[in-house]
Amino acid sequence: MSSNVTTMRANLAPEEEKSPEARAAGAMSAFAQEIGALSAFRLESCIHCGICAEACHFYIATEDPKYTPIWKVEPFKQAYKREASAFAPVFRLFGLKPKVTAGELEQWQHLLYDSCNMCGRCSLICPMGIDVAALIEQARHAMFEAGLAPKELYQKAAHQKQTGQPEVSTEPYRDKLLVIGQEYGVEIPLDKTEVDVMLCVPRTDIEHYPKAVAALARVMQHLGVSCTFRSDGLVAENYGYYAGSKTWQRDISLRLIEQAIACKAKVLLVPECGHAYAALRWEAADMYGKPLPFEVRHVSEFLAEQLEVGNLKLRIAKTGATTFQDPCELVRKGGVTNAPRALMKALGIELHEMKNHGEFSFCCGGGGGVVDIERAAPLRYRTMENKLREINDTDAQTFLTSCSDCRRTFDDARKHFNWDKTPGSLLELVADNLAVDEGAMS
Amino acid sequence: MDLLELARGPALKVAVVVFCVGVVWRIVNIILLHYRRNFNEPRNGFAKSVLGGIKVAGSRSWPHPEFIPRTGAGEALGYSYHIGLFIVILAFGPHITFFGSFVGVRWPNLPSGVITIASVLTFTLLLAVLFRRVTNRVLRMLSNFDDYFSWFVTTLVIVTGMMTTAHFGGPYQTLLGLHILSFDLLLIWFPFGKLMHSFYIFPSRSLNGALLSRKGAAS
Numbered sequence: 001m002s003s004n005v006t007t008m009r010a011n012l013a014p015e016e017e018k019s020p021e022a023r024a025a026g027a028m029s030a031f032a033q034e035i036g037a038l039s040a041f042r043l044e045s046c047i048h049c050g051i052c053a054e055a056c057h058f059y060i061a062t063e064d065p066k067y068t069p070i071w072k073v074e075p076f077k078q079a080y081k082r083e084a085s086a087f088a089p090v091f092r093l094f095g096l097k098p099k100v101t102a103g104e105l106e107q108w109q110h111l112l113y114d115s116c117n118m119c120g121r122c123s124l125i126c127p128m129g130i131d132v133a134a135l136i137e138q139a140r141h142a143m144f145e146a147g148l149a150p151k152e153l154y155q156k157a158a159h160q161k162q163t164g165q166p167e168v169s170t171e172p173y174r175d176k177l178l179v180i181g182q183e184y185g186v187e188i189p190l191d192k193t194e195v196d197v198m199l200c201v202p203r204t205d206i207e208h209y210p211k212a213v214a215a216l217a218r219v220m221q222h223l224g225v226s227c228t229f230r231s232d233g234l235v236a237e238n239y240g241y242y243a244g245s246k247t248w249q250r251d252i253s254l255r256l257i258e259q260a261i262a263c264k265a266k267v268l269l270v271p272e273c274g275h276a277y278a279a280l281r282w283e284a285a286d287m288y289g290k291p292l293p294f295e296v297r298h299v300s301e302f303l304a305e306q307l308e309v310g311n312l313k314l315r316i317a318k319t320g321a322t323t324f325q326d327p328c329e330l331v332r333k334g335g336v337t338n339a340p341r342a343l344m345k346a347l348g349i350e351l352h353e354m355k356n357h358g359e360f361s362f363c364c365g366g367g368g369g370v371v372d373i374e375r376a377a378p379l380r381y382r383t384m385e386n387k388l389r390e391i392n393d394t395d396a397q398t399f400l401t402s403c404s405d406c407r408r409t410f411d412d413a414r415k416h417f418n419w420d421k422t423p424g425s426l427l428e429l430v431a432d433n434l435a436v437d438e439g440a441m442s
Numbered sequence: 443m444d445l446l447e448l449a450r451g452p453a454l455k456v457a458v459v460v461f462c463v464g465v466v467w468r469i470v471n472i473i474l475l476h477y478r479r480n481f482n483e484p485r486n487g488f489a490k491s492v493l494g495g496i497k498v499a500g501s502r503s504w505p506h507p508e509f510i511p512r513t514g515a516g517e518a519l520g521y522s523y524h525i526g527l528f529i530v531i532l533a534f535g536p537h538i539t540f541f542g543s544f545v546g547v548r549w550p551n552l553p554s555g556v557i558t559i560a561s562v563l564t565f566t567l568l569l570a571v572l573f574r575r576v577t578n579r580v581l582r583m584l585s586n587f588d589d590y591f592s593w594f595v596t597t598l599v600i601v602t603g604m605m606t607t608a609h610f611g612g613p614y615q616t617l618l619g620l621h622i623l624s625f626d627l628l629l630i631w632f633p634f635g636k637l638m639h640s641f642y643i644f645p646s647r648s649l650n651g652a653l654l655s656r657k658g659a660a661s
Contacts, residue, residue: 035475036477036478037474037475037476037477038649038653040472040475041472041642041646041649042646042650044468044642045639045642045643045646047636048581048584048585048586048589048636049516053580054509054513060512065579065580065582065583066583068580068583070584071584084475086467086470086471086633087468087634120659120660123650123654124509124660125505125506125513127503127505127517128502128639128642128647129498129499129502129647129651130650281482282657283482284482285480285481286478286479286480286482289481291482291483292481292483295483331660332660333657333660334658334659335485335657335658335659335660337660358660360508360660
């Protein structure tokens with residue numbers, strides 16, 4: 001791993017001017033502050049059985065032991081034992097657990113960011129029941145405080161915190177949204193002041209999959225739901241979550257929360273974006289410091305509910321044999337397993353499940369911000385080979401998912417591998433098959 | 443004071459005190475750390491979350507079928523020697539007499555022939571566990587002094603126990619003294635290392651299981 005250090009130094013976030021000692025101290029201090037009873041319990045419970053490696057696609061693809069999930073938090077286990085465990089004074093007195101060095105942390109940047117999708121598959125296999133993914137998320141917080149977030153994630157998070165958009169765009173997303181509405185012939189509800197549902201959108205969809213944006217608006221219009229996008233809270237993604245900055249994650253979440261409150265929304269609807277769902281559904285309220293005055297729902301969840309009460313009626317979609325990529329943050333970690341399948345059933349889809357599907361599905365490989373980290377691409381492609389094989393083995397003609405980052409990752413793999421499948425959006429398929437006379441969207 | 447008197451007298455008393463104080467302190471130290479309140483809207487209520495925790499406490503004893511092809515052999519090895527240890531510790535007549543004197547209850551024992559077979563199998567499995575730890579690249583990388591020393595003190599008790607029952611290697615009194623001393627050593631080491639997992643395993647599974655169940659997440 002030491003050979004990678006130079007490369008990683010070049011990828012440090014702008015806080016790299018901090019001295020190595022200050023970086024290490026910052027990381028350990030941030031980690032120590034976050035160590036509550038729950039995290040301590042998780043760290044203490046590990047028996048070094050190594051079983052978590054067998055759930056991780058980075059290890060399965062490479063058989064390199066350094067990709068063992070619990071090893072990815074090894075410096076933080078060491079820091080916990082030295083600073084906060086029951087026998088911490090003994091460890092310090094006899095030098096049994098040395099201080100974690102800045103060099104070690106730099107090496108761990110690759111393990112915590114490039115080679116972990118935070119997909120949580122390892123958390124399902126641990127015989128001690130440890131939620132390893134939760135520990136990794138905490139370790140990322142510490143890495144960020146140490147100025148060790150990869151530059152791509154750092155820059156996107158910083159930009160999103162400042163402007164609401166994770167990157168500079170040719171025109172503001174608000175304007176792009178309106179253009180998408182015109183192109184697809186659908187009204188984009190914008191900046192209404194009193195609605196039932198507030199909508200937001202992945203910037204991935206705005207930039208790469210505009211039809212998905214139009215599909216969201218079209219479906220809501222079809223359902224007759226009072227809803228709006230808000231100019232000051234458009235982007236669903238949260239790069240603070242990926243980069244590991246709790247402060248920026250909170251600020252980015254607050255932008256949406258404030259807008260949802262401003263338009264008196266009863267529901268904040270998360271579009272097809274897995275990590276946005278995790279950040280808003282499971283973490284935003286904690287950052288807000290009290291329960292949110294509205295519900296947070298993923299669009300597939302919302303549509304499945306509408307289906308169940310009879311508000312949503314769908315035509316049979318002629319997709320042929322179809323397989324579905326379960327977004328980890330949505331399904332395994334978020335509990336939204338049945339909703340996409342209920343929608344596919346209503347669409348009459350002949351679903352060919354992958355060998356590992358549902359809660360046990362492998363990540364697309366791009367989750368956790370990995371798809372944004374340029375230097376991680378070779379490892380990501382290697383990891384994805386197994387996933388593509390599983391998809392091919394289903395003999396499905398159509399390939400769907402319900403997460404724009406999954407979609408982007410597979411699109412990238414399609415180009416890299418000359419793969420013959422194009423990832424489609426379940427939401428777009430729903431919008432194309434609404435049981436009305438409007439016909440399919442162009 | 444001979445070796446046996448030392449082992450089951452002052453040495454045992456010291457070991458029991460270290461064990462009890464150490465275990466309690468290690469658990470209390472965790473409990474005293476801070477807790478964070480969950481403000482997010484749960485998918486499942488308190489009762490269902492608790493039930494989910496209880497379920498995971500049991501269900502994690504067996505891997506999900508999706509994982510068995512990759513983990514089955516390793517887990518079988520791990521569970522086998524644990525079962526062997528339980529049989530030898532809890533079903534051997536003299537052990538029942540020893541532990542029974544502390545708890546005031548006695549229970550039926552297994553024939554000594556069965557215990558001998560269980561001991562030999564357990565010892566063999568412990569050797570296999572060590573072999574796997576040093577040859578498997580993942581395990582070797584994860585392992586530290588705690589892993590090897592915990593293995594050593596556990597195996598030492600088994601080995602001295604087998605020597606004692608077989609009257610092999612010295613006078614019975616000396617062998618029994620060594621066996622009890624090795625048990626004292628295990629008790630003293632217990633709170634400092636990974637042997638504590640016997641106290642953590644079910645609370646850990648339950649707690650994480652309950653939190654996952656609260657979200658309706660996979661567990």
